[in-house]
Amino acid sequence: MLSEAEVLQRVRSLKDPEIGRTFGELDMVKAVQTTGSTVHVTIELPTPAYPGKHRISDAITAAVKEGQPDVTAVEVKFTSVVQGKMSGGAIGLRAKNVIAVGSGKGGVGKSTVATSLAYGLKTLGCKVGLMDADVYGPSVPHMVGSVDRPTAIKVRTESGEEIERIQPVDVDGLKVISMGYFLKPDQAVIWRGPLLHRAITQFLKDTDWGDLDYLIIDLPPGTGDISLTLSQLLGLAGAVVVCSPQQVALLDAIKAISMFNQVKIPILGIVENMSGEIFGRGGAKAMAEELNVPFLGELPIDSGIRIRGDAGRISTLFSEENPSREPLVQICEQVAIQVAKQLLVAPKMPTLEIL
Template sequence: MRNAIWAALATVQDPELCRDLVSLGMVESAEVSDGVAAVRINLTTPACPLKATIEADVRRAVLAVPGVEAVGVTFGATVRPPARLPLPGIKHILLVGSGKGGVGKSSVAVGLAASLALDGARVGLLDADVYGPSVAHMLGQGQGRITADAERRMQPIEAHGVRFISMANLSPAGQALVWRGPMLHSAVQQFLKDAAWGELDYLIVDLPPGTGDVQLSLTQNVTVTGAVLVTTPQDVALIDASRALDMFRKANVPVLGVIENMSYFVAPDTGQTYDLFGRGGARSLGLDVLGELPLDIDARQDADRGTPSVLAHPQSAVSLALRQVARTVAGRVSVQTLGSSLTSSPWPDAGSAVFCAA
């Protein structure tokens, strides 16, 4: 019967990777005793967006095996690394960019990092906005200081399960940095290569606005798994987002999709929805829209208080949307790492989704 169970599992496909669980090496064990099957699946990310679908498909397939009366499904997760790590101990580097300031890019980067950590991933966050660092404040560590270990490597600060480095923790509060390009390049290289990040599944990089020195330094010196664009719906933001998109394409950085931030506002007293900046403009970029995040008063207050909204208000609309976006991004990283049935661009046109044919 054990062989029959493995054969049944070989008919179950990962909905994103479009291959069966057995050939992907995701079936960690499958045993049966007294009619009860016990199956353990090792997911490609702890933030798997389709975990429930996989579980239902596994149960259905195994229950169809003659003699099986019940099925228990448990899960583990191992983020698969690429053929070559971008940095020692770091499996994937993900960039979060916008092209312009004021669209909530840093808030989204913090939310994505906290969400992935909540799901069990090992996450780092690099605040590469050297001139306007805000990550430390949003994580409640604005007064923290970066220290060095015995090997004189910078020790990231940890908050809410996320290891991070920010210039805010290296320079006096309120002090302006007046640096030219070479100094920016040197700082970014130190943050990446001279820091004791440890073992990370994902290192998220919060980019500064624009398409300048920091972006060039990153894309030319490390292998980036992918980038996520953040924009608000109005034209003035989309114009700069399109420039950031062009930069990523010229640097051969895969763009995983776009997040439309401040997409709408729901009045807390009436429940009425207002499209303050328009809505749906992100679709004009021709990318898959990963999520539409509402303008949320609690999320703003949570950032000021130093606790990510996904922790402070986990059931709010913006937190639920961020959790789903993070899982979608993690799934797409798995698709890119393990390969998919798509042969041209790894991501479809806006509005569609990556799923296997039924």
């Protein structure tokens, strides 16, 4: 029978299937115990939304049982602690990871994907906030089915100063803030850049988000200056680019990727929305491969998504059986693991050429 030290050595030498470094390097092995002929291993994941946990269980079971007929069972238990940059600390934002969701043009379902991503990560066990930064066309309140207005309360800081903080709307455990909560249904926002900058800054600094694993920010379509504002205020975990499969949408998505690169926001990957017969399929995946950025998945064109969005029931995409549930969960898992990779995969040092 293997000793616990030998089991630990075997498990620590295995490579994580998603991140590509060993469990020992990533400090993911938290406990090893043998009880009779059973070996118990506890692995700490960098996110509850880790995709395909069974691959880790299978690899550990095979490694521990190899050449050990006395080992009859291997039980792998998973815990998770979300890793994050905590880059919003300078402005009082206690979110481990801030993720921007953008697109090169309107009409590709960016807000639907952003809202679904927030609900999906929450469903998978994460603490999530959703900030609607699409000031000119705030649609998030409608999609989450919330008509409540954010409230303001006075809180006292550690120094004893009394300040006013905005309380986000709580929708089934998801914290939400949007300009839509402050406007009449037919009211248009006619603002120049400085006012936009001020509103976005208030949403980030003056809102009592609490402790979050992920704050999802739904950006306006196109390549406007809100992304620049975010890059100046925060070190974002990254950006998700949403596009539909047809060529005209892909051309604009390339511009969005270029914008994020220019303002130093990492690209987490591309989501192909409304994939199917009407708009085609596979265009975003091909573009991702060409640009060497991750492809996060495709979301089929499905009337159920539109119906739930119109009815303010986007959350039910994860609680009810529907054709979109599985691809949405996969997209959420891929976004979460890409965020973890940004932190845990050490960048390669550039090779210096000696002249």
